[in-house]
Amino acid sequence: MTLRAKFLLALLLISGGLTTASLVVVRRVVTSHIRAQIVQDLQNSVATFQNVQRQRESTLAHSGDLIADLPIVRALMTTQHAVTIQDVSTGIWRTSGSDLLVLADANGKVIAIQANSIDIPLAETQQQLSQSMSSSSPTLWWSCGRHLFEVAVRPIYLGPKELNRVVGFLALGSEIDEKVTRELSEVAASEVVFRADDRFMQTTLTAIQETELERNRSAAFAAVKAQQIQLNNERFLAREVQLSTVPVAVRLTVLKSLDQSSWFISHLDRVLVLLGGIALLLGAGLVWIISRTITQPLRSLVAGVRALGKSDFEFPVTPYGGDEVAQLTSAFARMRADLQQSQRQLIDSERLATIGRMASSISHDLRHHLSAIIANAEFLSDDRRRSSEREELYLEIQTAVHQMNELIDSLLEFSRTRESLRLNPSHPEQAVRSAINTIRMRSEFRDISIEMGANGTSEGAYDIRKLERVFHNLLLNACEAVSPSTGKISVDLLENRNNIEIRVTDNGRGIPDYLQHRIFEPFFTQGKANGTGLGLTVAQKIVEDHSGDLLLESSSAKGTTFLVMLPLGPRKPSVSFGTSNTAAVTP
Known part of the structure; x- marks a missing residue:
């Protein structure tokens, strides 16, 4: 038997054993994963229903407040005439679009009932209304015969609510019927059962399954x-x-x-067995044709090249023998070592250059502010100066200290890592509005018009405080670029499918072409007496920490536009936003 035949036989035995073991392991892992996935899907289904239920509760509570506050409802309840209330309540019920409308007098006695079904028991409705009047919950659940309702109970006031002159009570209900149950089942991707006081009200199960569920109720419903x-x-x-x-x-x-x-799982078993057999046959054929002694060094070399493409300079690459492949592997190893050394030297040079620019900029700015503080402090020590002059000197010292604090804060932000973010569900519009209000408080910018337009209300995970710093820096640059008397700035928020775009546009003088590629460099400043050169650098870093992007979209003599792109979080199922809100901040 040849060596190749022996290798093939050993390969077949080893591959067969490994394939069988892999199938067993894969089946167990997949089975465990699927069960865990089903448990997670069940939790997600419950969470989805709770989200939908909160929306239904909010809508129902809002409708109850509106109907109870209608003048016609108030006037109707002051009549205290049962027949009139019963007749007029029909139109009110149809206008509300609800499934149940109950009107009661100030003592809680039911006067009128309007519902899609005629078999609503008066006594049961009266009992549940009496129990609901003292509840502070915005919505409650009623069981009226074979009907299950989610109800909003609201008092009807005569005159202002502060006078607490209650002339009656309104109950507005939404029924959980078969259609709603089916819709909830489709949303949750599960079977659902509604019970009220251990009575089955609505279910998507079959009659036989419902009977067995009733029989096993204690075992099925005891677990949390x-x-x-x-x-x-x-x-x-x-x-x-x-x-x-x-x-x-x-x-x-x-x-x-x-x-x-x-x-x-059964289908997966058959597919895995089939794929394992095919892979085993193909592998045996390839091994029979291709010699492993030729392919293995090439595989090692290819793996080393791929690792180098990912900046992994420590991936082991060892030449075998003295043939052409071994010589190529040795040359690659020497080239990789030279490249690593060159990269380290380049990084060291860039680090030293950055440190030099930072030291020069910081020392110049700190010396400027400290000089102002020392000079004004010496002037303050002169007792002959008037109070107004001393106040002006104090404000100049305060301004210098504030500018020093801003410089230090910028340096700290520039050095922080992404892990320093404090992410919370929010919308960037909050940060934009706060930044606009801060800019408007500065007296030198009060005559500049700032307008904001927002579209959509989807939320994402953001650090609002740091995003406010981003938009503050952009707006500050825009205000310094425009005319103090005719300057106009617009901030537009536009939601796309997966992200939100914020554009800050001004009608200033623009950025020269030869400077546009340097505006995001640390400590680069042009034409500003007290600029630190970190405003755009810090803003870009914060946006990138949010997995977003900040870039100069356009700049000309007519104005400049900066674009901030931030990712949006996942949307809630069955919830869609189609409104557009526009707000303006004017002088």
Whole structure:
């Protein structure tokens, strides 16, 4: 038997064993991962429902406040005439677009009921209204016969609310019917069950599954976390959410099927076996044709080249033998060592140049401010000066100290790493408005017009305090570039699919072409008496720390536009924003 045949036989045995072991390991890992994924999907489904439910509650509460505050409703309840209230309430109910409308007098006695269904029990409605009147919750849950409602109960006042002259009560309800249950099931991608006081109100399960769920109710609903149950030979993971306790105990059960993942695992097993067999045959054929002694040095060399492309200079590259491939590997190793040495020298040179520019700029700026402080302090020591002159000298000292603090803050920000960000869900518009208000407080910029336009309200993870510094620096540069009397600055916020674009545009004199490529360099300044040269550098660093980008979009004699691009966070499901808000800040 030839050496190649022996190698092939050994390869087949080893590959077969490894393939079998890999299939077993992959199956266990995939099974565990799928179950964990289903548990996570179940948690996400519950979270999705809670988000949708909060939107429904907000809408219902807002509608209840509006209807209860209508003049016609107030006037109607002052009549205290049951027949009139019953007749007129029909039009009010249709106008509200709700599924349930209940009107009661000041003592809480139900006078009128309007609903899509005619089988709403008066006694049960009266009982639940009486229990709801003392609740401070914006919305409650009612169980009226076989109907489940989410209800907003609001008092009806005669005159201002401060007088507390209650003439009646309004209950506005939204029914959880079969259609709503199906929609919630589709949104949550799970089966759902609504129960009120242990009664099944709405469900997307089949009749047989509902019967078995009722039989296994104590076992299925006792767990706080997800628990596995079996309904009609189908396994589910169930999770319960308590929606309310008074006046009705309402619970939502979300169920995620496990059998679909079992089918996927069986299908995956067949695919893995097939792919393993094909890979084994192909590998044996290739090994039979290609000699490993030729390909292995080439693979090592290619891996070293790829590692070098990723700036990995320590990747092991060892020449084998004395053939052409070994000579090429040795030449590559020498070239890599020379390149690493050159890169280190270049980095050291750039570091020293940066330190030199920084030392020169900082010493000049600090000496300038300290000179002003020392000179004005000497003037202040003269007791013969008037109070107004001393006040002016004190303000000049205060301004110099403030400018020194700004210089130190810029240096600190320039040296901080990305980990110093304090990210919170927010919108950049907040930082823009704060920066505009800060700029407007400076007396030398009060005659400059600053306008802002905002589109969209999607949030992302930002450090608002640092973003405010970005826009403050951009607006400060813009204000210094425009005319104090005819200057105009606009800040436009535009949301795209995955990011938000903020453009700061001024009608100033523009930036010369030969300077545009240097404006973001540290300590570069042009035409400013007290400029530190760090404003745009710090702004660009903060934006890049947010995984965004700051760039000069355009500049001419008619004005300059800077573009800030920031990423947006993931949008909530079933929520869309289509409004456009425009605000202006004028002198």
